[in-house]
Amino acid sequence: MKTTGVIGIGDMGSGLAKNLLKNGFSVTGIDPVKDRMNAFTDMGGVAAASVAEVARAAEAVFVMVMSGDQAKSVILGADGLAAHLRPGSAILLSATIKPHEAREIGQEMSGSGVHLIDTPVSGGFPGAQGGTLTMMAAAPDAALDEFAPVMQAVSANIHRVGTRPGDGQTVKACLQSLIGAQFAATFEAAALAAKAGVPGQVLLDVFSTSSAGCGVVNNALEKIIDRQFEGTGSHINTMHKDLTISMGLGEELGVPLHTASAAMQIFHAGRTRYPDGDNWVCTRVIEEIVGAELHRQAKP
Template sequence: MRTGIIGIGDMGSGLAKNLIANGFETSGWDLLDHRMSAFADLGGVCKDNAAEVGAASDAVFVMVMNGDQAKEVILDGLATTMAKGSAIILSATVKPREAREIGAALEGSGLHLIDTPVSGGFPGAQGGTLTMMAAAPDAVLDRFAPVMEAVSANIHRVGTRPGDGQTVKACLQSLIGAQFSATFEAAALAAKAGVPGEVILKVFSTSSAGCGVVNNALEKIIDRQFEGTGSHINTMHKDLTISMGLGEELGVPLHTAAAAMQIFHAGRTRYPDGDNWTCTRVIEEIVGAELHRHAAKKTR
C-alpha cells in the first residue's frame, strides 16, 4: 500500500519516519523546504503539492495545524487526484464541525475519510506509540489498519462518522490542559518554597499524580528546556480553544479547562516561540523564583 503525508512538522515527521521504517513507500509535501529536505533524508518521496501526494498514494495522513488548512489540502488537493477506494486519514486536531464538513464534502467521491486525531505528542509520533481516536466504518478501519498500526500503539474505534474522533479529542484535551496548568502551578509553588526540582520530579512521578503529561512537563521545566522540544505552545492553545468551543456549543461548564486556557494565553503572549512548559516561566516571573533540577533559585 502506498502512503502519503501532508504536513511534515513535529508530528508529521514522526508519522513519516515510522511509515518508511515499516516498509511503506511514502510521498509527502510541506510548505517549508527544510522539512522537505529532512523528509527526503528519511527516504520519503517529495512532491510539489497535495494533489501530487494524492495521485501517488492509497492512504494519506493529513497532519496540518487547523481546519482551514485541512479543508484546503483535502478538498482542493487530495480529493482531486486520489483513486476511488483510497483513504484520507485526518490525524490533525480540528473542530468536530470541520471534520463533519469535510466528510460531507467528500460524499459521493468514492474516498474514505478516517477521522482519527492522535495523542502522545512529539515523543509518541517519533516513537510510533501514538494513541488514535479513529472514526470510520469498521470495514474501512480494517482495510487501512496496517497503515495506522505503523504509527500507533493504541487504536481506539470511537465512532463511525466524521467528527466522532475530534469530539473525543476535544474531551481529552480539556483534561490534558488542566493537567498541564496544575503542573505549572505546582512547579512554581515548589520553586518559591525552595524545593529542588529533582525532589519534586521523583515524588510526583511515583505518586498517584504521576503520568506522562506531568512527568514530561516537569522534566522539561527543571532542565529549563522551554523551546525546541517538539511541543509548541500554539498547538495546545489551539486544542484548548476547540475544547472550550465544544463546551460552549453543548452548554457544558469547563471551569478547569477555562483556567488552563488563560494560563496558555499568558504563556503564548509572553513567549510566543516557546513550548507548552514555557507557561511555567510566566508564573515564576510573578513569584520571583525558578525551579531547576538541583535547586530552587530566587530571581528577586
C-alpha cells in the same frame, strides 16, 4: 497496500513518515518548509510538488496540518486529495480540528468514493517519533479494517470511537480539556515549589511515584526543571489551539469547563509572553510573578 502520503511534515508529520517508512511503506509528502522537506527526503521519503501529486502516488494519505481551514484546503481544494485520490483510497485526518469542521469535510466528500478516517492522535512529539501514538479513529468498520496496517505502523493504540467524521475530533477535544488542566496544575505546582525552595529533582521524584504521576505531568516537570522551554516538539500554539477547540465544544453543548477555562488563561499568558516557546514556558510566566525558578538542583 504499500503506498502512503503525508501532508504536513513538521514535528508530528515527520514521525508519521518515519514510522511508515520503517514499516515498509513508500511515503510521498509535502510541506511548505524547505528544511522539513530536506529532512523528509533524507530519511527516504519522496518529495511532491503539490497535494495532487501526493494523492496520485498514494492509497492512504495522512493529513497533519494545523487548522481546519488548512485541512479543508488540502482535502477539498481543486488541487486537493479528494479530487485526485483513486476511489477506494483513504484520507486519514490526523490533525486536530473542530468536530464540526471534520463533519463538513465528510459531507463535502460524500459520493467521492474516497474513505475519510477521522483519527486525531495523542502522544505528542515523542509518540509521533516513536510510533507509539494513540489514535481516536472514526469511520465505518470496513474502512478501519482495510487501513489498519497503515494506522498500526504509526500507533501503539488504535481506539474505534465512532463511525462518522467528527467523532474522533470530539473525543480528542474531551482529552485535551483534561491534558490542558494537568499541564496547568503542573505549572502552578512547579512555581509553588520554586518559591518554597524545593529542588526540582525532589518534586519530580515525589510526583512521578505518586498517584498524580503520569506521562503528561512527568514530562512537563522534566522539561521545567531542566529549563527546556523551546525546541522540544511541543509548541505552545498547538495546545493553545486544542484548548480553544475544547472550549468551543463546551460552549456549543452548554457544558461548563471551569478547570479547562483556567488552563486556557494560563496558556493565553504563556503564548502572549513567550510566543516562540513550548507548553512548559507557561511556568516561566508564573515564576516571573513569584520571583523564583525551579531547577533540577537547588541553587546554592
